[in-house]
Amino acid sequence: MPESKPVLMQGNEACAVGAIHAGVRFYAGYPITPSTEVAEQMAARLPDVGGVFIQMEDEIAGMAAVIGASIGGLRAITATSGPGFSLKQENFGYAIMAEIPCVVVNVQRMGPSTGVPTAPAQGDMMQARWGTHGDHPVIAFSPASVYETYYLTIAAVNLSQKLRQPVLIMLDEVIGHMREKVSIPETGKLMVEKSSSNVPSDWKPYDEKGLTPLVPFGFGHYYHVTGLFHDQYGFPTGDPLQVERSLDRIHDKLKKYRDEIMFTxxxxxxxxxxxxxxxxxxxxxxxxxxxxxxxxxxxxxxxxxxxxxxxxxxxxxxxxxxxxxxxxxxxxxxxxxxxxxxxxxxxxxxxxxxxxxxxxxxxxxxxxxxxxxxxx
Amino acid sequence: MANRQEILLTGAGGQGLILASIVLANAAVNDNKNVVQTQSYGPEARGGASMSGVIIDIDTIEYPKVTNPTVLLCMNQASFNKYMPKVKPDCTIIVDSTFVSGSYSDEFNVQAFPITRAAREQLGREVVANMLALGVINAATGLVDREIFRDSIFKMAPKGSGELNQEAFDLGYRLYEEGTGQDIGVSAQTPQ
Incomplete structure (x- = not known):
């Protein structure tokens, strides 16, 4: 990867920079320690690239706005910590079910509840897996340095877009807050997943043949979006065969692209x-x-x-x-x-x-x- | 200079020590060294005690927290009382004698300078005491190339205050070169 002059950067800042480099143009959230710098950096940087930053009334709304922006065609991200992560769970599950790409950053702090806001912890790892209800697939990354935060954020945005699957970045207070020397590539030198501009005329949002790219609302295709189990056009169904197929569909894509998801x-x-x-x-x-x-x-x-x-x-x-x-x-x-x-x-x-x-x-x-x- | 340097900047919230640690870390990056900077968050950062750490190394830095300081800066009495007993005798301890006095064991390398007083009296601005302290530290330890450090300070300072901050840094060097005063603070005490 081409690198430029080294700079001193904070983990949370690297997350924001990575998101913007990966094409994210929408941030909605509610600031909470120790994730606040992600919001702060997005607020400072998004207007310069024509993006939108909204501080919402709470974390639930932040998650909802991100989902809405994403289906409207913008790459979107939100960041939070412990208590806010709990609030985002329901809408997070909705995004998994409706296959809407987005990235959620959780800078972990001591819990349960409000816990110790400024102390690091890794206590939300199982919540990341099973925090939202139902038998759902999850992708979660856990960076160990400022540079890893940068590139895993880019990977998260790309994978999320490609698989139409929300991706979690499980940071912690230590990595989020510490500053270290990094060499950040310039924009335009990165692998950024392009959204597909030519989709077949018989495009279906949840094609039973497999993964199809997301066509945002207002781009020539009409479809239905719901958290209910749905058929290949997105309309609700209770048919056992279609329900089973639908659940297999959201799990199978992660298995099929395992090699692209697995970083160890x-x-x-x-x-x-x-x-x-x-x-x-x-x-x-x-x-x-x-x-x-x-x-x-x-x-x-x-x-x-x-x-x-x-x-x-x-x-x-x-x-x-x-x-x-x-x-x-x-x-x-x-x-x-x-x-x-x-x-x-x-x-x-x-x-x-x-x-x-x-x-x-x-x-x-x-x-x-x-x-x-x-x-x- | 040993390969790994661990610098702990301590004092009261509001003395600009966290900013100083970021400026120091930036200067070290510009001097092509590996750096990690951490700081204490929480209630103590909001008016009480303030602490930030910088690790500078030629090798990659794994564990990011300062465990064995090679340089300790104490900008107030509370931090001196708290951190001095925790360092090893070979640590370079620099104290601001404007606020710190007291006894210390002879085996420790304690050097006192009127950092804040000099900023106030000679530069007319107490707020640059943090950059002055960096000047003293760098003069004493040679952590970062002096010119690179000065450039980094200029680039990071708010518009219009670059020169003032550089002046403070240089004054730190002068204080160090003049040596620790005999009539102030810690250095006036009889070692016990």
Whole structure:
């Protein structure tokens, strides 16, 4: 990827810049710590590129406006944190059902409820998966650096557009608020998913043959949009066959494009005995551990970091579990993703949670200690 | 200069320390170094204690929080009392003697300068005390190339105040070169 002069940038700012570089021209939301800088940056930058920023009366309306803008033809994003993320869930499910692209950023803070607004946490990972009701598919990314925030936001906008599927960016307070050196490519040098301008004349919004590009309202095609189960024209149906097909349809697209959705990264020993699996800011601490244990001391330690948390990287975990004795899963919650790791390790490796939920980051020493216990 | 430098800027909310940390981090980026800047948010950032950290390294920076400061700036008494006991003896401790006095152990490298007083009396503007402090720190440690630092300050300063802020930075250098005063603050105390 071509890079330009390095700059100092905050995680939340990188999210806003990434969105704009990926063609987002609409933001609606309600500011909440620690996500406020995303809104602030969008408010400052969108008018310059002919975009629209609206501060809504609450998070529910913010989500609704984003869905409306998207079906009207604009790429749209909203950002929030904990309590706001809860409020967005119903409309988020609607966007999944009606297959309307959008990106929702959740900069995680300590919960439940209003919790500690300024303290980081990774407690919304299961809410990201199952926060809205029904048997729905979810795509969620979890960046571990300012640059990852930038490129995962672009990936989120692109995937969302291509798959007509809402995408979540599960940031945390640490990455959202910290500033670091990044080299941001200039616009026009990026892979940005183009919206399709020539669609077949027999275009159907929910074609039973498979995924069709979204044709925004007012662009020559008439169709119906609903949260009810619908036929290929979007009209409500209760027919068991069509209901089943409809649900398969929204799940199958994620399976078909798995390779484009799944971002994971392994660093460390080629034949590890101890593996760390983690995501978000906790990756930073784990990397410090691997740097010392493997790069300096050649110990059989590795780190699989998950940039994509949902859909869960099942095959990657299965393959890792075949190799190692133990998988350590550090998370800033009481144990959420560790359950998924256990599920796909299928008893082939010991799976050990490492939790911290006092509003502070898990530090490298904590992980080192656990790794050391399993190496001796 | 060691490869990894961890700088902790502490004081009261409103002294411009978070901005100072961003200016320092920017200057380090312009000097082609890896940088991570973090800060304390929350009630303490709204009038009480303020703390921000900058890590500068040639290597990539993984864990982003300051754990073992190599440079500590204390701009008020509360922060001096809170953070000084937490650093190791080889940490360079710079205090603003306008606000800080008190005893410290001889094994610590504490250097006191009348940072805020100098900004007020010599530049007529107390608000540039933060840039003055950066001048002192950079003179003492050589974290970032001086000219690159000056340019970065000019570029980041609000329109029309670039030169004033650069002047403050230079005054910091002068204070450092003159050495710690004998009649003020910490340096006047008998080490215990």
């Amino acid at each position: 990264n392994y660093i460390g020993h080629k034949e590890p005995r101890v593996a760390i699996v983690t995501y978000g800011c906790t990756v930073r601490s784990a990397r410090a551990v691997v740097k010392k244990a493997y790069w300096q001391n050649r110990l059989p330690v590795g780190l699989l970091s998950l940039q994509t948390v949902w859909p869960f990287p099942d095959k990657e975990i299965e393959a890792l579990a075949e190799q190692v004795d133990v998988i350590i899963v550090p998370e800033m919650n009481m144990g959420q993703i560790v359950g998924e790791v256990e599920r796909y390790a299928r008893g082939k490796a010991e799976v050990v949670p490492l939790n911290r939920y006092d509003g502070e980051m898990i530090n490298p020493d904590q992980i080192s200690e656990e790794v050391g216990r399993w190496l001796s």
